[in-house]
Amino acid sequence: MKIGILGGGQLGRMLIQEALKYDDEFYTLDPASDAPCHNISYFTQGNFNDYETVLNFGKDKDVVTIEIEHVNAEALAELENQGVKVVPNSQIIKTIQQKILQKKFYQKHEIPSPEFEVMDGSSDEIKMSLPFVQKMNTGGYDGKGVQVIRTNEDMKNLWLQDSVLEKLVDIDKELSIIVAKNENGETKAFPVTEMVADPKLNLLDFNVCPVDDLSEDVENQINVIASKFLSAVDSPGLFAIELFLDKEGKVWVNETAPRLHNSGHQSQEGNANSQFEQMYRVVKNFPLADTDAIVYSGMLNLVGAEGHAGKVIYEGMDEVLKMPETYVHLYGKTETKPGRKMGHINVLADSREELMEKLVKVKEMVRVIAE
Amino acid sequence: MKIGILGGGQLGRMLIQEALKYDDEFYTLDPASDAPCHNISYFTQGNFNDYETVLNFGKDKDVVTIEIEHVNAEALAELENQGVKVVPNSQIIKTIQQKILQKKFYQKHEIPSPEFEVMDGSSDEIKMSLPFVQKMNTGGYDGKGVQVIRTNEDMKNLWLQDSVLEKLVDIDKELSIIVAKNENGETKAFPVTEMVADPKLNLLDFNVCPVDDLSEDVENQINVIASKFLSAVDSPGLFAIELFLDKEGKVWVNETAPRLHNSGHQSQEGNANSQFEQMYRVVKNFPLADTDAIVYSGMLNLVGAEGHAGKVIYEGMDEVLKMPETYVHLYGKTETKPGRKMGHINVLADSREELMEKLVKVKEMVRVIAE
Numbered sequence: 001m002k003i004g005i006l007g008g009g010q011l012g013r014m015l016i017q018e019a020l021k022y023d024d025e026f027y028t029l030d031p032a033s034d035a036p037c038h039n040i041s042y043f044t045q046g047n048f049n050d051y052e053t054v055l056n057f058g059k060d061k062d063v064v065t066i067e068i069e070h071v072n073a074e075a076l077a078e079l080e081n082q083g084v085k086v087v088p089n090s091q092i093i094k095t096i097q098q099k100i101l102q103k104k105f106y107q108k109h110e111i112p113s114p115e116f117e118v119m120d121g122s123s124d125e126i127k128m129s130l131p132f133v134q135k136m137n138t139g140g141y142d143g144k145g146v147q148v149i150r151t152n153e154d155m156k157n158l159w160l161q162d163s164v165l166e167k168l169v170d171i172d173k174e175l176s177i178i179v180a181k182n183e184n185g186e187t188k189a190f191p192v193t194e195m196v197a198d199p200k201l202n203l204l205d206f207n208v209c210p211v212d213d214l215s216e217d218v219e220n221q222i223n224v225i226a227s228k229f230l231s232a233v234d235s236p237g238l239f240a241i242e243l244f245l246d247k248e249g250k251v252w253v254n255e256t257a258p259r260l261h262n263s264g265h266q267s268q269e270g271n272a273n274s275q276f277e278q279m280y281r282v283v284k285n286f287p288l289a290d291t292d293a294i295v296y297s298g299m300l301n302l303v304g305a306e307g308h309a310g311k312v313i314y315e316g317m318d319e320v321l322k323m324p325e326t327y328v329h330l331y332g333k334t335e336t337k338p339g340r341k342m343g344h345i346n347v348l349a350d351s352r353e354e355l356m357e358k359l360v361k362v363k364e365m366v367r368v369i370a371e
Numbered sequence: 372m373k374i375g376i377l378g379g380g381q382l383g384r385m386l387i388q389e390a391l392k393y394d395d396e397f398y399t400l401d402p403a404s405d406a407p408c409h410n411i412s413y414f415t416q417g418n419f420n421d422y423e424t425v426l427n428f429g430k431d432k433d434v435v436t437i438e439i440e441h442v443n444a445e446a447l448a449e450l451e452n453q454g455v456k457v458v459p460n461s462q463i464i465k466t467i468q469q470k471i472l473q474k475k476f477y478q479k480h481e482i483p484s485p486e487f488e489v490m491d492g493s494s495d496e497i498k499m500s501l502p503f504v505q506k507m508n509t510g511g512y513d514g515k516g517v518q519v520i521r522t523n524e525d526m527k528n529l530w531l532q533d534s535v536l537e538k539l540v541d542i543d544k545e546l547s548i549i550v551a552k553n554e555n556g557e558t559k560a561f562p563v564t565e566m567v568a569d570p571k572l573n574l575l576d577f578n579v580c581p582v583d584d585l586s587e588d589v590e591n592q593i594n595v596i597a598s599k600f601l602s603a604v605d606s607p608g609l610f611a612i613e614l615f616l617d618k619e620g621k622v623w624v625n626e627t628a629p630r631l632h633n634s635g636h637q638s639q640e641g642n643a644n645s646q647f648e649q650m651y652r653v654v655k656n657f658p659l660a661d662t663d664a665i666v667y668s669g670m671l672n673l674v675g676a677e678g679h680a681g682k683v684i685y686e687g688m689d690e691v692l693k694m695p696e697t698y699v700h701l702y703g704k705t706e707t708k709p710g711r712k713m714g715h716i717n718v719l720a721d722s723r724e725e726l727m728e729k730l731v732k733v734k735e736m737v738r739v740i741a742e
Contacts, residue, residue, distance in 0.1 A: 013391065020384065020388040020411065021388075021698070021699060023683075023704070039396065039413070287693040290695040292695075330394045331394075
């Protein structure tokens with residue numbers, strides 16, 4: 001089968017890597033000539049935001065999917081008209097792309113998400129009380145396009161653009177649940193993952209799975225959210241639902257990604273099957289894979305160190321490779337720059353304590369620097 | 372790093388698949404334009420037995436390795452002279468390619484291997500008593516170039532060519548141990564695997580790992596063989612040592628492959644790391660990976676059914692994909708023919724009994740046929 005992917009980054013690369021177990025041809029579209037997928041798929045250099053480019057790329061494929069949601073959804077809708085299967089479909093991509101539509105989707109389907117109001121370019125009529133979060137309607141990505149407005153002073157910084165103003169949640173934990181639905185309507189969820197901050201080390205980028213200290217009530221809330229979402233979403237797809245657990249024990253949907261997600265990377269070794277296998281099965285409308293957590297698994301991102309730009313070196317990697325139950329995943333990027341996601345490391349352990357110790361140890365071992 | 376692989380078949384494909392976790396460029400050489408590696412590496416169509424072709428392919432690579440042993444070893448020796456790293460080195464490839472040299476290697480290093488004599492084109496002076504096995508000196512592969520001579524009548528069929536005549540072993544079990552050695556001299560072995568025959572179903576192609584009914588004495592014999600082999604072999608590499616356990620409880624080396632091997636496929640999901648990860652680490656001279664068996668794992672080959680040639684269909688695959696702890700690996704081959712290895716399926720279980728049941732069940736479910 002000819003499978004086209006909009007985006008040729010690491011998510012696409014790991015999807016193709018997993019799918020090499022099967023017999024398909026992968027085609028990728030990305031503006032960067034050295035995108036992580038460029039040398040492991042039939043690669044087209046081009047802009048996935050451009051209507052004509054996406055249409056031309058997709059028209060001879062059996063299925064078109066995405067590894068980034070900021071793509072031209074109109075072109076995907078036209079491909080659907082022309083009989084190309086698009087997974088997830090253009091409608092849900094459009095809904096999730098636009099924060100206003102996304103919030104209205106939660107509202108309509110009674111999926112708990114923080115109280116919000118829509119701001120359409122003027123701050124004159126804001127009713128939301130401080131503090132609140134402003135999320136740009138479109139273009140937000142990796143923390144960009146989001147700001148917290150805490151004080152009247154902060155109000156000066158308000159973006160005078162279409163956006164969502166959201167009540168600030170008093171966060172106890174940041175959680176994520178990855179769910180999948182195939183064309184036959186079969187659904188499956190991965191175990192809940194926690195994005196852990198280590199207060200001592202001020203580290204924010206560990207994933208830990210499963211999360212074993214959630215109350216039954218919290219687990220129920222999450223299950224209800226996952227199940228409402230999967231009923232509401234009228235499309236096959238794999239979705240990462242990012243959640244806030246607040247200090248009162250209430251779970252809120254922060255936002256949803258209609259694609260593979262950083263919060264699922266530890267599933268590569270930690271679960272019976274990975275999010276990448278599951279995504280592949282969704283794309284093919286295969287029976288969904290079992291997602292059981294075999295052990296405790298965790299992930300840390302390998303991010304370009306401050307002050308380093310150029311040809312990448314992974315300092316300390318030799319020591320990491322000596323550690324058992326430790327799995328290095330690099331993304332085929334030759335150039336590092338500060339904050340660039342260059343890879344990740346997954347770690348397995350028999351308890352959460354052991355896992356956290358290992359993650360902290362690995363984090364201290366390795367640095368992403370330039371030559 | 373530029374890594375060149377002689378051969379572009381499934382072993383190369385699965386090596387590259389695993390190594391996509393790291394940042395290297397893979398180049399493959401294979402005579403078939405649609406070889407399994409052709410669309411996931413920089414591919415050269417050409418003959419890996421041809422001196423000039425191999426020399427040209429290898430000269431600009433950082434490392435050259437193999438996924439098949441029937442390659443031009445003289446060209447590899449010349450590449451070594453020119454400063455290209457060859458893993459495993461040309462000397463051990465040459466030794467293993469030629470059955471006579473291979474047997475002498477075992478003899479020299481006191482590695483137990485069945486009694487033999489060399490036949491050089493004439494049957495006049497054979498001392499070996501019947502029954503015996505004749506193995507052609509070169510060119511044997513996948514059971515070809517090997518025959519059993521049981522009776523005086525069979526003697527008519529003797530190949531009058533350079534070959535090894537080997538005492539026939541009264542086999543209780545066929546076993547395999549995959550061992551690895553890196554350039555630093557670090558060594559590691561995988562748990563022993565058994566190639567199981569199911570007498571009821573006349574099935575010969577299950578791997579089962581680990582093997583838990585070996586006596587301590589047998590385990591010791593295997594450990595001694597592995598350790599003698601690793602000391603004797605003056606090259607980095609990953610090697611599959613195929614063993615016979617005879618009915619008297621004595622272990623013999625049947626033969627060794629200087630490469631990734633069918634008997635290690637279940638390590639993809641059954642072990643902490645797979646043979647492919649280990650091979651990659653050998654090629655890079657990285658610290659070797661842990662090889663612990665997590666659970667019981669087994670493999671069955673997906674082989675083209677008799678009477679079917681043409682575009683492949685995997686009949687029953689949808690049912691297989693519904694089974695938990697079951698992992699399908701296809702090799703990207705579009706055309707099936709009788710006996711062609713098209714893929715394999717790995718299965719995990721908590722006991723050997725459960726594993727065998729699952730393997731038999733899966734085997735009965737799926738058929739490799741043509742459209």
